[in-house]
Amino acid sequence: MNNDVMIIKGNFIFTPSFGQLTVLENSYIVIEGQWIKGTYTELPEEFTGLPVTDYGDDLIIPGFVDLHSHAPQFVNRGLGLDLELLPWLEKYTFPAEAKFNDLAYAEAVYKAVVVDLWRWGTTRAVLFGTIHKEATAKLLELLAGAGLGGYVGKVNMDRNSPPALTETTKQSLADTEEFLQDTASRYALVKPIVTPRFVPSCTPELMTGLACLAKKYQVPVQSHLSENTAEVTWVRELHRKCQNYGDVYNQFELFGQQPTIMAHCVHSDAAEIELMAKNNVYVAHCPSSNANLSSGIAPIRRIIKEGVSVGLGSDVAGGHQVSIAQVMVATVQASKLKWLETQKTEDFITMREAFYLATKGGGSFFGQVGSFEAEYEFDALVIHDHYVVDPNQRSLEERLHRFIYIGDDRDIIARYVAGKKVDHP
Ligand code: GUN
Ligand code: FE
Known part of the structure; x- marks a missing residue:
């Protein structure tokens, strides 16, 4: 024994x-x-x-647990951060991700990503790959080979995206199913996760199909939510019948029907927060990225008070650092500005509380972890x-x-x- x-x-x-x-x-x-x-x-x-x-x-x-990061954006850390989300995606992020159709390039970058996660003490990470299924499968292999734990998603994009990153709906779903079949039970600590990039880059048909796949293969879901005001306005224009941005995911059953992580939630209103609490949707709080891209300060104390589970995300390369310790510092610092901004009514996040978010808060998404x-x-x-x-x-x-x-x-x-x-x- x-x-x-x-x-x-x-x-x-x-x-x-x-x-x-x-x-x-x-x-x-x-x-x-x-x-x-x-x-x-x-x-x-x-x-x-x-x-x-x-x-x-x-x-x-x-x-440390990183609930939200983009492995292919690793090479872009510190670049283009005077832009806001949408122009930053066009100018820096999409061109960087398009290169991952080259498997050798992907392998070189992903090897460095895994070493950096290890270096900074991130033992579990929830990662976006790119639309490319081979490169993304390679990321799972490298993460598992290193002995780290995580969820990794092949990204889905079939609208409002540059040609090199626009899939057909059919191909996007077929590739995702193949990716899930290939990886769902291959590794003990590294699993796939269904990853619609965000509402503007996914058609209703794609979102419907992805929800079916998540259910069929019993895998979780991750995406972005209410990060930037221009993005929120755009989503409202695309889906006028929905109550709020989160409600769009919910209509397509991508909002807690399987375990779900939504990154950012800087501009979530009371109804959206309530829906997250009701559906057990996790929030990945990404304060470094939210500062860099001028997205805002997420009302994280309020989100926690409403009963939503929260962990921290580096959101590389909106975030410039892999280190979750540095994301803890950013969490505390941003919350102190929020505390002042709210005439000291919304208490700031203490270091003890940030330590919880960085360990057990995010870790609970993996089960008994953290x-x-x-x-x-x-x-x-x-x-x-x-x-x-x-x-x-x-x-x-x-x-x-x-x-x-x-x-x-x-x-x-x-x-x-x-x-x-x-x-x-
Ligand atoms: N929203 C959609 N895609 C992205 C991304 O790659 N990074 C961030 N921060 N937000 C996004
Ligand atoms: Fe992100």
Whole structure:
């Protein structure tokens, strides 16, 4: 029985509920296979005598979860960010994505993406690929090969898109079905996800067909929602009968009929937020991207208060960085501006709360992921924060905050995903 048991010692910090931090100093975690059996301040007798991996005074935290990013846009980080969403898509994003019809090019970029996710401690990621099924299947292969977890989508686009990225409705659906059949049960930790790009680039026929495929293959759905005011206006013009942008997805059964992530939700009104809560739609909060593309500050406190599940998204390359720690910082900073903007009525997001969103908040989309509670999968980062010059004694929580704000990949000395140590891909 004990072959499969792993015991790790160190300072554990995790967040079992929004706003609540658990700090276990100099403690033990026992893992059986991929699952956590428990955390203990004293090692129970049944485990004494087994080998212990001792990380000394290091911090051990759950792995970061990125609920929304675009792998093919990795090469565009930091480019074109003086534009707003729609011109930015035309000028930078679509040309970059068109290149992924070249499988060798795709493989080179996707290898770098996977290394960067690993570097920054993202243990699970929900990614957009491109319309190209071979390149997107390659991304799943590389992510799985690296030992990371995730959902990856072949993107669908059959209207209002440049010629190189415009599929016929029929081909888009056929390629998606082939992609789902090929990948649905190929890897343990990496799965496909149905990915209509956003309403303006998908015809009603395509959305209807994608909902059928998501249901048939029992796979989740991801898209973009209410990111930018010009985009929201455009969607209203395209679908005048719908109550709001989210209602368009809902009419086509792409809004929680299968587990669903909607990125951004900067301009969601009360009705849209209520529909997300009712349908258990997840929000991927992408504050770095929302600042870069001048999209706005999402009302994330209100969205959480209404009962919507929220995680964080880097949204590369609207977001300029892969690091979810930096997205946590952006979350806190943006929310403080919102706090001032609302005459201090909408409380800002604290670092503890941002830590929840980056771990258990997003992790819950994967099941029991993102915490060190019993029966969770063991995804973890070991933080050896010795690069900081500071001779003063700091608390474990202070060291966590400091790592989030100013740490980098040099501080992460080990990564675990689903109970396995994952080395440089
Ligand atoms: N909306 C539709 N496509 C995209 C994209 O690639 N990035 C962002 N940020 N928003 C989108
Ligand atoms: Fe996005």
